[in-house]
Amino acid sequence: MSFQQEIIKWYKINKRSLPWRDTTDAYVIWLSEIILQQTRVEQGLPYFNKFLENFPTVSDFANASEVQVLKLWQGLGYYSRGRNMLFTAKQVMDEHSGVFPVRYEQLVKLKGVGDYTAAAISSFSNNEAKAVLDGNVFRVLARYFGIAEPINSTQGKKTFTALAQSLIEGQEPSIYNQAIMEFGALQCKPKSPACQICPLQLGCYALQHQKVEVLPVKLKTVKVKERWFNYFVALKDGHILTKERKAGDVWQHLYDFPLIETPQAASLGVENFRQEIENLFGKAAKIGLLMQKKHVLTHQIIYVQFFALDNYIVNFKLHTEIKSVLLEEFEALPHPKVISEFMELHVRN
Template sequence: MSFSERLIAWYRNNKRDLPWRNTNNAYLIWLSEIILQQTRVEQGLPYYLRFADAYPDVKSFANASEDQILKMWQGLGYYSRGRNMLKTAKVVQNEFNGVFPVAYADLITLTGIGEYTAAAISSFSSNEAKAVVDGNVYRVIARYFGVATPINSTSGKKEFQAIADNLLNRDNAGEHNQAMIEFGALQCKPKNPDCPVCPFQSSCYAYQHQKTNELPVKLKKLKIRERFFYFFIIHNKEEILIKRRDNNDIWAGLHDLPSIEFKERTGLEMVFSDPNFNQWFNDKSVIQKTSEEIKHVLTHQRLYARFVHIENFNLNAIEKNGWLKIKKDNLSDYGMPKLIFEYLKNFLN
């Protein structure tokens, strides 16, 4: 029995019943693949179901506004995924007559679709013989073959792709790829893999040489950046000020609050002496309260936030900074980072 045959046999007995596996609809497969980038299945599944229900085809997705997409995306992180999906949906609607492409060569041209995603969509939807290589596949290959080349190096990516291409069952590419991913997720897990009942135990390099915890090898991560924010909740009984973030930083295109960022943790006295603070507020401004520091963890950043509740402000600040004055009851209509949304939800309740 070949590697692929043994793998697919395991898959048929152990796979999870996930909705995107029960279709060859390239649009729905694309939806699932983008949502599951950097996201666990358990977290991504409810988002997939909501998106598939609200936007059952590429036309309905393409006709949505960016605010609608980002609002539904709220809490998933990596918001550029949502914006790129909207761009891609519009291109498919306009240039592919609303039919989501299934060929790798077409898919790879679309915004937000890289080599892995193009291979996944093409093989799952039309059985195109393209091998997928994601984190799960890297781990399975590294352990089984004893490959110590770092998976996030240029040479490593080429080496692992070549091995995956060689292993691929070209007559049953879609199921083979699904099986590789699922095997890495359920059996050959990052920690505590289920080696005692693994069908590849007798021929697995890592198991035979006690290298399971050492493979795969990965180059050291980038240094985590720490950032310190004061967010200002400027409001009256019915209204609150928010602003739309630009496209050059985290949360691009989402709405948050007027804020000042500092390079290090600092007290309120530094906030009061900041030029922006003095432009935005005047002698009639009243600080009602200041929250405790809240830590918010992103992949490559750690945010430390405090929320300052303020009444009265300089009216010129609204126009000068492009702030939006909205009804508090309408806050849920605006896509916001989870950190901001959760705090405001508790504040308003």
């Protein structure tokens, strides 16, 4: 039995029952694919259901506001995906008369849709013979065929793309693509894969040469930046101070609290930090530490401190980015995960 046949046979027995597998609707498949980027199925499934319930068609999505989309997206991370989805929905309405495209060459031109996503949508909705290459597929191919070229190198991408495309020829694309992705997710896992019960074990290069923990190879290119955020929580008479995060930085267009970012960890005993607080909130402002948290992102580690703020004065004409809103209004806005978690612990209880 060939590599492809073994994968498909395994898939038909072991595949998970997932809602986007029961449709050829390109819009629904697009929703699932974007939501599941950088996200485990278990985490992404409730978000998929929420989005489909709120926006059952691409037209409904296109008519949404950014605030609505980001609020539904809250907690998933990589918020640019949510903003790109709104742009894409409008793009489909304008350029494709509201009909979500199913051909690879059209899909790849949509904002936020790269080669992998275009291949997935076109093969699942239209049975187009375009091979998918995500982390799961890279891992299966690298281990089984013994490919040591880094998956994120230029030559490595060419090698894997050519191999993946050769394997899909002569197969039913929608089944084969889903089968190899599912195989990587459930069977050929990153750590502690179930090699002893794997149907591919006899032909697997990595298993035969003790390379399972080595393959695939990935170049380390991410440089992590450390930042220190000091938030000030001012809750008074049912109102709370907030501000919208601007474009060009992490969490753009989400809402958090007034913030002083410092070049290193700050404490109220540090003169410069205290002076910045007084400049923003007045000399009589009372400050108390509520909580500290380390928030890890892909390219950044953010050390967060939350301070209770009382007896403050804010010059709203000078600091136009700060607003005082009803607590209910604030809760309806989209927040970074670190803010929503703080609210859950210290405000809603």
